[in-house]
Amino acid sequence: xxxxxxxxxxxxxxxxxxxxxxxxxxxxxxxxxxxxxxxxxxxxxxxxxxxxxxxxxxxxxxxxxxxxxxxxxxxxxxxxxxxxxxxxxxxxxxxxxxxxxxxxxxxxxxxxxxxxxxxxxxxxxxxxxxxxxxxxxxxxxxxxxxxxxxxxxxxxxxxxxxxxxxxxxxxxxxxxxxxxxxxxxxxxxxxxxxxxxxxxxxxxxxxxxxxxxxxxxxxxxxxxxxxxxxxxxxxxxxxxxxxxxxxxxxxxxxxxxxxxxxxxxxxxxxxxxxxxxxxxxxxxxxxxxxxxxxxxxxxxxxxxxxxxxxxxxxxxxxxxxxxxxxxxxxxxxxxxxxxxxxxxxxxxxxxxxxxxxxxxxxxxxxxxxxxxxxxxxxxxxxxxxxxxxxxxxxxxxxxxxxxxxxxxxxxxxxxxxxxxxxxxxxxxxxxxxxxxxxxxxxxxxxxxxxxxxxxxxxxxxxxxxxx
Amino acid sequence: xxxxxxxxxxxxxxxxxxxxxxxxxxxxxxxxxxxxxxxxxxxxxxxxxxxxxxxxxxxxxxxxxxxxxxxxxxxxxxxxxxxxxxxxxxxxxxxxxxxxxxxxxxxxxxxxxxxxxxxxxxxxxxxxxxxxxxxxxxxxxxxxxxxxxxxxxxxxxxxxxxxxxxxxxxxxxxxxxxxxxxxxxxxxxxxxxxxxxxxxxxxxxxxxxxxxxxxxxxxxxxxxxxxxxxxxxxxxxxxxxxxxxxxxxxxxxxxxxxxxxxxxxxxxxxxxxxxxxxxxxxxxxxxxxxxxxxxxxxxxxxxxxxxxxxxxxxxxxxxxxxxxxxxxxxxxxxxxxxxxxxxxxxxxxxxxxxxxxxxxxxxxxxxxxxxxxxxxxxxxxxxxxxxxxxxxxxxxxxxxxxxxxxxxxxxxxxxxxxxxxxxxxxxxxxxxxxxxxxxxxxxxxxxxxxxxxxxxxxxxxxxxxxxxxxxxxxxxxxxxxxxxxxxxxxxxxxxxxxxxxxx
Numbered sequence: 006x007x008x009x010x011x012x013x014x015x016x017x018x019x020x021x022x023x024x025x026x027x028x029x030x031x032x033x034x035x036x037x038x039x040x041x042x043x044x045x046x047x048x049x050x051x052x053x054x055x056x057x058x059x060x061x062x063x064x065x066x067x068x069x070x071x072x073x074x075x076x077x078x079x080x081x082x083x084x085x086x087x088x089x090x091x092x093x094x095x096x097x098x099x100x101x102x103x104x105x106x107x108x109x110x111x112x113x114x115x116x117x118x119x120x121x122x123x124x125x126x127x128x129x130x131x132x133x134x135x136x137x138x139x140x141x142x143x144x145x146x147x148x149x150x151x152x153x154x155x156x157x158x159x160x161x162x163x164x165x166x167x168x169x170x171x172x173x174x175x176x177x178x179x180x181x182x183x184x185x186x187x188x189x190x191x192x193x194x195x196x197x198x199x200x201x202x203x204x205x206x207x208x209x210x211x212x213x214x215x216x217x218x219x220x221x222x223x224x225x226x227x228x229x230x231x232x233x234x235x236x237x238x239x240x241x242x243x244x245x246x247x248x249x250x251x252x253x254x255x256x257x258x259x260x261x262x263x264x265x266x267x268x269x270x271x272x273x274x275x276x277x278x279x280x281x282x283x284x285x286x287x288x289x290x291x292x293x294x295x296x297x298x299x300x301x302x303x304x305x306x307x308x309x310x311x312x313x314x315x316x317x318x319x320x321x322x323x324x325x326x327x328x329x330x331x332x333x334x335x336x337x338x339x340x341x342x343x344x345x346x347x348x349x350x351x352x353x354x355x356x357x358x359x360x361x362x363x364x365x366x367x368x369x370x371x372x373x374x375x376x377x378x379x380x381x382x383x384x385x386x387x388x389x390x391x392x393x394x395x396x397x398x399x400x401x402x403x404x405x406x407x408x409x410x411x412x413x414x415x416x417x418x419x420x421x422x423x424x425x426x427x428x429x430x431x432x433x434x435x436x437x438x439x440x441x442x443x444x445x446x447x448x449x450x451x452x453x454x455x456x457x458x459x460x461x462x463x464x465x466x467x468x469x470x471x472x
Numbered sequence: 473x474x475x476x477x478x479x480x481x482x483x484x485x486x487x488x489x490x491x492x493x494x495x496x497x498x499x500x501x502x503x504x505x506x507x508x509x510x511x512x513x514x515x516x517x518x519x520x521x522x523x524x525x526x527x528x529x530x531x532x533x534x535x536x537x538x539x540x541x542x543x544x545x546x547x548x549x550x551x552x553x554x555x556x557x558x559x560x561x562x563x564x565x566x567x568x569x570x571x572x573x574x575x576x577x578x579x580x581x582x583x584x585x586x587x588x589x590x591x592x593x594x595x596x597x598x599x600x601x602x603x604x605x606x607x608x609x610x611x612x613x614x615x616x617x618x619x620x621x622x623x624x625x626x627x628x629x630x631x632x633x634x635x636x637x638x639x640x641x642x643x644x645x646x647x648x649x650x651x652x653x654x655x656x657x658x659x660x661x662x663x664x665x666x667x668x669x670x671x672x673x674x675x676x677x678x679x680x681x682x683x684x685x686x687x688x689x690x691x692x693x694x695x696x697x698x699x700x701x702x703x704x705x706x707x708x709x710x711x712x713x714x715x716x717x718x719x720x721x722x723x724x725x726x727x728x729x730x731x732x733x734x735x736x737x738x739x740x741x742x743x744x745x746x747x748x749x750x751x752x753x754x755x756x757x758x759x760x761x762x763x764x765x766x767x768x769x770x771x772x773x774x775x776x777x778x779x780x781x782x783x784x785x786x787x788x789x790x791x792x793x794x795x796x797x798x799x800x801x802x803x804x805x806x807x808x809x810x811x812x813x814x815x816x817x818x819x820x821x822x823x824x825x826x827x828x829x830x831x832x833x834x835x836x837x838x839x840x841x842x843x844x845x846x847x848x849x850x851x852x853x854x855x856x857x858x859x860x861x862x863x864x865x866x867x868x869x870x871x872x873x874x875x876x877x878x879x880x881x882x883x884x885x886x887x888x889x890x891x892x893x894x895x896x897x898x899x900x901x902x903x904x905x906x907x908x909x910x911x912x913x914x915x916x917x918x919x920x921x922x923x924x925x926x927x928x929x930x931x932x933x934x935x936x937x938x939x940x941x942x943x944x945x946x947x948x949x950x951x952x953x954x955x956x957x958x959x960x961x962x963x964x965x966x967x968x969x970x971x972x973x974x975x
Contacts, residue, residue, distance in 0.1 A: 010972040012653060014965045107835075241842065253853040260854050263787035265846040318766055319787075326787045329774070331707045332858065 013464060017457035018112055020295040025449050028296075032191070032445040033198055035291040040438055043290075051430035058424005061417045062137050070140055074414040079400045083418040084138035085250070086392040087425060090275070091131035092173070092247055093268070093388060096240050097276020098124025099180055102187070103236035106229065111455055112304055114447040115296040118191075119287065120280045121184040122440065126432040127279075128177045130425040135169065137421070165249035172246040179239055183232045186225070189215040190446035244272045251395060258338035258399030261326070267319035274312035274358070275388035281305050281381040285374055287437060296443050299372050306371040309384060313362025316391075320359060334404060342398045346411060350390050351398065357387020474817050476955040480947065487944025494937015498622030501933075506608070509615045616689040617925055622934040623679075623688040624924040629938030630679055631776060632797070632916045633946045634672035639801025641666035641732050642765055648735075648758035653969035654828055657820045659961050661808050663736050664954030668946045670732075673725040675942075680721050680776075684714045690924050693782045705782050712779055720775055724768040731761040739961060746963040769794050777916075780923035784862045786851070792843045793919075799836035799881075800912040803905045805829060808950070810898050817959055823896040824975040830895035833908060837885040840912075841878070866918060869927040873914045880911025913939065 019028075040048075065072055075082055098120040105113035136142050148170050150160050160167055192212035199205040215221065248268035251259040281302060288297040327339040342351040361383045370376040402409045436442075453459050503509050644662040647655045683690050692698050692705070693712045699705050705712070735757055742750040770790030778789050786792075806829040812818050813826075851859050866874045888904040889895055921929045961967055 010969055012965050012969045015651075238838065238842075245842075245846065249850070252850050255854050255856060260850070260856065261787045262789075262847045262850045263791070264850075266788070266791055266843065314763065314766065318770060322770060322787050322790065325774075326785050329708060329711065330785045330858075331704045 011454050011460075013460075013467075015455070016300050017460050018115065018296075018298065018300065018455040019448065019452055020298055020457050022458045023295065023452060023456055025452065028445050028448055028452065029194060029198070031293065031296070032441045032443045032448075033195060035438055036195055036441065037198070037200075044434065044438065048431065048434045051427045051434060054423050054427025055431050056424075056427075058421050058427055061420035061424055062133070065137060065417055065421070066142055070138070072415060072417045074412060074418050076410055076412070078408050078410040079397060079412040081138075081400065082393075082397050082412050083414050083422060084134050086389065086396055087422050088131050088134035088138075089247055089268075089392045089396075090389050091127045091134075091425065091429075092244060093272035093275045093392075094279045094385070095124040095127040095131060095176075095180075095276065096244055096269070096272035097280050098122070099176075099183075099236050099240040100273055100276060101280065102183060103233040103240065106233040107237060111451045112301055114451060115293075115298075115301055115443055116280060116284060116305075117447070118184075118187065118440070118444045119284060119437075119442050120276075121180065121187070122433065122436045122442075123276075123280060123283060124180050125177070125184060126429050126436070128173065128180065129432070130429050132173055132177065133425060135166075135173070165246060165253050168246045168249065172243045176239060176243045179232070179236055183229075183236055186228055186232065187444055187447075188440070189213055190217060190225070191441040191444060193217065194445060195441060240272075241269050244269045251399075256399050256403055257332070257334035258342070258395065258403075261323055263319050263322055267316065270312045270315040270319065271358075271388060271391060274309060274316055274362070275385055277305050277308045277312070278381040278384035278388070281309070281377055282385070283433070285378045285381070287442065291437065291442065293443060296448060299374070302374065302377050303368075303372050306365045306377050306380070309380070310362045310365035310371070313358060313365075313384070317359040320355070337402070338399055341402050342394060345398065345402065347394065347398050347401075351394050354387050354390040354394050357383045358391060361387065473958050474812065474951075474955050476951050477815075480951055484944040484947040484951075487940045487947070489944075491937045491939070491941025491944055494933040495622065495626055495941060496937075498625055498932070498934025498937060502619050502622055503615055504619075506611045506615055509611045509618070617928055620689050620924045621928060621930075623682070623690055624921055625934035626938045627679055627690060627924075628913070628916050628920050628935070629942040630672070630676050631920075632800075632913055632939075633668065633942040634676045635793075635797035636801050636804055637666045637668040637672050637946070637950075638728055639798045640805055641669060641728070641735075642762070642798065643801055643805065645731075645735070645758040645761045645765075648754050649762055651755075651966065653966050654825060654973045654975075656961055656964050656967040656970040657818065657973075658805065658809060658825060658829075658970075659739065659964070660957055660959050661812065661818075661954060662805055663739060663957070665804060665808055665946075665950040666732055667736075667953030668949045670729050671945065671949055672942075673729055677721055677725055680718065684718060690920075691779060691782070692923075693779060708782065712782070717775060720771060724772050727764055727768060731757060731764065735761070739964075740957060742964060743958065743962040748963075748965065751963075751965060777919050780920060781862060782923075784859060786847055786859065786862075788843060788847045792840075792847055795836065795840040795843050796912050796915045799833065799840050800909055802829060802832045802836060803908045806833060806901055807905050808954075810901060812954075812959065814898070820960060820971040822974070824973050825970075826898070826901065827892070827895045827975055830889055830901050830904070833901070833904060834885060834889040834895070837881060837889075837908060841882040844878070844881075865922055870918055870922060870929065873918055877911045877914040877918065880907045881915065 021027075023031075073082075073084070075084075098117075101113050101120040102117040105117070136145050139145055148160060148167060189212055192208050193215035196205060196208035196212050199208055245265040245268065248264040252261060252264040254260055284297050284305075285302065288294050324339055327335045330336075342348075361380055364376070364380065365371040370380075397412050401412055640662050644659065644666065646652075647659070647662075682688060683694060686694065689695060691712075693708065694714060699709060735754055738750040738754045738757065741747070742754075773790040773793040777793060778785065806826065809818065809821060809829065810826065813821050848863060851863055854860075884907040885904045888900055888907070894900045917929075917931075917935075
């Protein structure tokens with residue numbers, strides 16, 4: 006797959022004097038040891054948040070959507086904002102595992118497992134919103150085209166909300182299969198190291214009897230490549246379809262053709278920021294600094310910077326076209342964003358998304374852990390506000406001034422959002438103690454080409470050859 | 473070291489010569505005066521207005537021919553059927569024509585070319601009482617359309633090849649910025665082919681000057697009369713005015729060329745000196761260029777293509793145009809590489825490099841289709857009259873090129889290039905490449921022609937001629953430049969990886 010030769014100017018991806026065994030031990034350590042107090046503290050907080058959110062969801066469904074801050078004009082607000090935000094975050098996982106695989110980026114290997122986990126867990130959060138924001142969620146199964154006793158009453162395939170159903174469910178299933186396939190060799194490793202019969206049993210089941218024969222590996226790689234080739238258009242189309250929810254409408258501020266690629270760019274942007282947030286903590290907590298190096302963080306920052314710039318170009322394009330179009334509704338939509346009652350959210354979004362990633366042009370900042378961590382949080386705040394601004398500011402003032410209004414979230418809106426964050430971390434924290442958080446089988450394939458010790462050895466050999 | 477082969481040089485010169493003949497024929501056969509158009513029109517009245525649906529392509533080709541042959545009009549007078557076809561070509565956006573015609577004409581016009589028609593509607597309102605003035609106005613308009621035809625043909629050919637060379641340079645810069653390990657053995661091919669950017673930009677700028685000097689009517693917003701009568705266009709003059717338009721053009725073309733010259737200079741200096749600072753310089757230059765490019769590319773597409781349909785707008789447009797010329801650029805790199813490899817000149821290029829290029833052709837073809845579909849579907853779905861006319865007109869009048877390009881740009885490349893083994897076969901890549909190049913020429917044709925020549929389009933002497941001319945020039949300049957430096961970069965820290973690249 007890769008060349009037999011690596012340019013000396015490439016920096017090592019695995020630091021320290023690592024052997025294959027060291028990698029195994031390092032990756033298996035969090036799974037084979039007991040959780041410490043801090044883990045339990047954080048887990049408890051996340052669990053409480055989750056339970057609180059679940060309570061809010063039950064309350065909504067039991068009482069009605071009227072418990073939210075929505076009104077007759079603004080029918081979508083925090084629900085769809087959170088939905089798009091979570092879907093967006095989920096995209097980086099597939100990007101890292103699929104797109105970076107297609108582009109043969111070896112650095113992806115240390116981060117792809119966790120990024121994919123993040124995808125799965127955030128798509129699960131996203132998937133809650135289409136259900137709970139329904140007025141009658143118990144009829145949600147009606148969105149499926151199933152033969153029925155209403156004279157085969159069917160769904161209308163013209164709605165992007167229906168496309169969402171297919172997009173999200175396909176995305177979740179494919180991501181799950183892609184993730185699990187990659188996990189097989191790693192689960193097998195844990196199985197082979199297990200000391201208790203219980204964990205032996207568990208990891209035997211999870212690893213599907215992986216024995217690592219040459220034929221298996223050959224097919225494994227082929228499947229990964231095919232899935233990467235499928236997941237790439239999938240990841241683009243999923244967020245595109247999410248963007249169609251808005252772009253197919255006739256609402257000024259929503260109906261704009263740039264939304265599909267710009268939502269995708271935004272998804273990569275916020276997704277990579279989230280991966281950075283999680284991995285910066287994870288590498289420290291489970292001592293994986295030798296695998297998730299500063300170079301990994303720097304490269305993710307560069308992607309944040311590039312996609313942030315693409316998003317910035319899209320913002321400016323939208324503004325310019327609103328002026329150029331000569332359509333006063335469109336012009337007002339953007340005037341309202343910048344100077345209306347939600348001006349603060351617009352400028353918060355602009356600052357967080359357009360200006361903050363530009364600091365990554367400075368090597369000092371993009372190679373600083375603290376700097377990266379702060380920016381990664383800022384980006385996700387900004388991207389939440391991007392969705393909020395697009396949704397709410399376009400809705401609360403559109404064609405008829407007589408229907409202009411405001412939006413005020415209630416504690417239930419907030420509670421559900423906090424609940425999904427809690428749920429996400431519950432899942433992620435459980436994952437980080439039970440799953441191999443680094444694809445050890447993959448990292449082992451680059452150890453000899455990109456390991457620091459091997460690179461040094463090669464350098465010395467070349468040196469002695471020259472003399 | 474490559475020497476520009478005599479055969480290829482002769483071939484490119486023949487292409488240019490044939491191209492000039494075709495272009496000259498296009499210009500010579502276009503009507504020159506209102507009188508000529510009047511003669512054509514009066515002739516059409518003999519033919520009557522029988523068939524409005526006769527917008528078939530061949531008829532339009534004849535329209536041009538008719539325009540030129542004023543002297544032999546009498547001879548034509550006998551042939552009524554032929555004239556009927558001519559009528560439809562000429563009247564397609566004539567509001568004034570309604571004065572001595574049926575009302576259906578107006579309906580037809582409004583439906584057909586919204587941008588021009590609206591402008592004309594104003595004219596019509598002002599002049600309802602003056603049938604004579606109206607008639608003159610109409611004649612002028614028809615004249616403009618028929619005169620636009622050869623200009624538009626040259627414009628499409630010129631911008632197409634200019635943007636291809638820009639795309640090649642951009643691909644080259646992305647390889648630098650991404651520290652790609654597979655492509656350095658192809659750098660000299662890319663550097664050479666992108667040399668066309670300079671002459672291409674100069675010629676293109678001359679065309680923009682010609683439009684600005686009112687030698688043609690490619691951009692209706694340059695017509696003070698139209699602007700005065702069209703509040704929507706008048707509202708855009710803050711951006712769409714000739715001095716600012718030209719300043720932007722100088723800035724963009726100049727900037728791209730400057731980056732290219734500097735990058736090439738550093739690359740050659742690295743060869744000679746082995747000083748790695750040149751490599752680092754080029755890395756930084758590439759990052760700077762890509763920022764400059766993403767901004768200028770968007771604005772360029774609004775200026776040089778979107779503003780032709782002055783009433784229409786689309787936020788996606790800039791990225792759509794980018795996808796179109798970028799995939800063509802990668803295709804040209806692949807074809808040139810195959811050509812040179814076939815001559816035994818690219819020692820270190822193996823089927824893996826070709827495979828990678830083919831993957832880019834494949835992937836970018838899908839990417840282009842994704843953007844095409846996004847833009848089209850969103851407008852089709854929302855069906856807002858202001859913007860959907862853009863596609864209605866294309867579907868009605870440009871049906872075959874509009875949907876045909878989808879087959880060429882999406883269907884065929886997908887089917888040809890999805891197989892791994894196929895991506896290593898020269899003849900498959902040549903076939904897929906031919907589809908992609910032809911398809912994206914059609915894409916630019918579809919973007920530019922409807923706003924400039926309306927339904928009078930035809931791929932005839934001028935259109936083919938300009939593709940031959942600019943294609944010939946591209947080959948001439950590109951391969952001359954390839955011959956000026958060794959085909960393998962030296963001292964590039966990535967080149968060893970590239971030489972040993974296997975996939």
